[in-house]
Amino acid sequence: MTDRFAFRLAATDGAARTGVIRMTRGEIRTPAFMPVGTAATVKAMRPAEVRATGADIILGNTYHLMLRPGAERMVRLGGLHAFMGWDRPILTDSGGYQVMSLSALTKQSEEGVAFKSHLDGSRHLLTPERSMEIQRLLGSDIVMAFDECPPAGVDAKRAGASMERSMRWAARSRAGFDAGEEHAARAALFGIQQGSLDETLRACSAAALTDIGFDGYAIGGLAVGEGQEAMFGVLDFAPAQLPADKPRYLMGVGKPDDLVGAVARGVDMFDCVLPTRSGRNGQAFTWDGPVNIRNAKHAEDQGPLDASCDCPVCTTWSRAYLHHLVRAGEMLGAMLMTQHNLHFYQALMQAMRDAIAAGRFGEFQATFAARYRR
Numbered sequence: 001m002t003d004r005f006a007f008r009l010a011a012t013d014g015a016a017r018t019g020v021i022r023m024t025r026g027e028i029r030t031p032a033f034m035p036v037g038t039a040a041t042v043k044a045m046r047p048a049e050v051r052a053t054g055a056d057i058i059l060g061n062t063y064h065l066m067l068r069p070g071a072e073r074m075v076r077l078g079g080l081h082a083f084m085g086w087d088r089p090i091l092t093d094s095g096g097y098q099v100m101s102l103s104a105l106t107k108q109s110e111e112g113v114a115f116k117s118h119l120d121g122s123r124h125l126l127t128p129e130r131s132m133e134i135q136r137l138l139g140s141d142i143v144m145a146f147d148e149c150p151p152a153g154v155d156a157k158r159a160g161a162s163m164e165r166s167m168r169w170a171a172r173s174r175a176g177f178d179a180g181e182e183h184a185a186r187a188a189l190f191g192i193q194q195g196s197l198d199e200t201l202r203a204c205s206a207a208a209l210t211d212i213g214f215d216g217y218a219i220g221g222l223a224v225g226e227g228q229e230a231m232f233g234v235l236d237f238a239p240a241q242l243p244a245d246k247p248r249y250l251m252g253v254g255k256p257d258d259l260v261g262a263v264a265r266g267v268d269m270f271d272c273v274l275p276t277r278s279g280r281n282g283q284a285f286t287w288d289g290p291v292n293i294r295n296a297k298h299a300e301d302q303g304p305l306d307a308s309c310d311c312p313v314c315t316t317w318s319r320a321y322l323h324h325l326v327r328a329g330e331m332l333g334a335m336l337m338t339q340h341n342l343h344f345y346q347a348l349m350q351a352m353r354d355a356i357a358a359g360r361f362g363e364f365q366a367t368f369a370a371r372y373r374r
Contacts, residue, residue: 004024031269095134132176
């Protein structure tokens with residue numbers, strides 16, 4: 001065990017696992033949900049409020065931060081943690097997905113991805129080495145390897161070629177990360193499994209990543225439009241292809257029932273914009289399913305958003321008040337709805353950790369599904 005990175009499994013129940021990641025900036029309880037702080041902020045939330053929901057770690061975005069305020073500027077400002085006032089672990093994605101999904105014009109090659117900024121049209125080249133450098137300059141605690149994420153529905157030939165390139169980029173990411181010796185001595189590097197929906201490609205990807213060697217392993221290329229059934233089909237085999245003694249991170253997922261189903265299949269870490277984005281748009285997640293607070297039926301409802309929730313929002317304000325704020329476009333509405341959603345997600349993760357530790361995850365999963373989908 002080192003201060004840099006250590007993962008310990010505390011209990012398993014079927015494929016579901018609970019444990020702890022220990023890092024210099026603190027412990028991360030797994031299964032863990034990471035709120036997304038794309039541009040050095042979890043939207044509509046102060047860092048102390050994010051921590052109060054139960055979050056142990058947040059996610060930052062390499063693509064957005066390299067463009068604004070800029071990685072080199074971030075160094076002069078004391079690094080990402082000091083800049084945003086978050087003193088616990090931060091995972092940064094590699095920027096690859098955003099480059100390919102947000103940029104108006106990209107040109108991919110073996111070297112990397114050339115693209116135009118969606119902000120001002122300026123030209124940039126993002127390579128595995130540059131991605132590692134940017135994440136080092138940001139001061140990331142968990143660094144993600146640079147990869148290529150193809151869209152859903154690509155044919156086997158395209159999926160195979162993309163996976164193989166991602167594995168070559170993974171090796172270059174490993175070398176680039178290790179070259180930053182001071183940062184590598186206190187940070188961790190995760191590889192990303194690719195292979196679309198194909199079990200054989202996923203197995204080849206897992207073998208290549210394991211051969212390179214990483215502190216943790218992400219399952220990439222899902223939540224890109226394939227649907228829950230197809231995603232769960234991949235998760236029936238993909239987590240078991242990865243080392244059992246390392247954390248498994250499912251990128252970009254998801255809805256509460258996605259999280260429960262993925263934990264049941266052996267996933268340890270998650271991130272998604274859904275709780276914050278939905279909160280800003282008037283949707284709350286509750287133990288009895290999603291609630292659209294904009295609906296007229298809530299206009300005179302003096303009950304809490306979720307009677308089973310003990311967050312500051314549910315113990316203080318009524319559905320009627322939240323309905324009023326959101327319909328009136330008041331900033332406080334987005335803030336309170338987001339706060340509740342993040343609290344709910346962390347409460348869900350804690351409930352799963354408790355159920356796994358008690359050996360009753362199957363019972364929890366069935367009870368959750370019956371109530372959430374009612």
